[in-house]
Amino acid sequence: MSEIITAEEGEVFDIELEESLLKANRELAERNKALLDRYGVRAIDVMGSVGSGKTSLIEHMIRLLKERYRIAYIAGDLTTTIDADRIARHGVPVVQINTGKECHLDANLVAKALQRLDLANTDLIFIENVGNLICPAEFPLGAGQRVVVVSVTEGPYMVVKHPYIFMEADVAVINKVDLAEAMGVDVDKLERDAKTVNPRIKVVRTNCRTGEGVEGVVEALGL
């Protein structure tokens, strides 16, 4: 694997490595993906800031989809089970991952969570990432699709300030659009920003308190 290029006996020598520091997670993510594919399970990684509406979005998607798919949910949170408890009320299997102090889920934690689920009897898994717009972009989990949720209450610059997560995502959800006027945020501009960063991204506007627009997210994900 490594090659010694200079060596002076008993002295100083260099070894070349080309060893990635990010590869370990990526390889585990690929393994998760292969496992999910083997069981024909679709997994969706839902990312976004704290309070952007990730859990509400997932709750509405479960309501819309639970007759058609056998759904499971993996919740990432630093210390609480608040989100997991909310989702458990919808009668779907829930696995909680408490990351303690980690700012993101990683592929290893998700691999452990997948072991707890009955994959043979599951069609669709929502993985709710830790509320954060930076670190999750660097750590793919093996989900087939990635959704990023931003809300207008986070201000008008959320997309341009966090371009990397929008590069990684397949669908961007702009939530709390009912508050756009009160917040003085131009939703069209947010949408244009997302498309500028990633022309392939699908943008959907929602109000996840009422569920308005969530059908659009389901459609964008091809569910």
Place this chain on the structure above:
Amino acid sequence: MHELSVARRLVSIALYEAKRHNAKRVSQIRLVLGRLSLVRREQLVFWFRMLSEGTPLEGAELLIEEEPGEVECPSCGYRGPIRIVDDPAWHISFPTLTCPRCGSTVRVVAGRDCYIKSLRLIRQQGTANKGP
């Protein structure tokens, strides 16, 4: 914040290689840091220093070379630097996956990773170089 996990990985690889090559100390580590990765140089160096204390890595020189973001366009064949959008109204410039030539979506081919390029090891005196 994830620089801690990246630095842990760096330390464990370097210690593993040092041991495998029967080295007493690691005096230099060359890293390549992609500009499109989300690893911050300062934080990585900080965590490396913390984690290497009391190990054969302590005091090693950390040379970090930055790798620019490079993309490839499947539509028009463009290959080159990623396009950076500069919005003077906001004083924000940000990278975009829009092809600078034809406007379709590009693929990132370089600048996304962070990897160890080489290690400089100091072997214990009097030990033969057996190689890996």
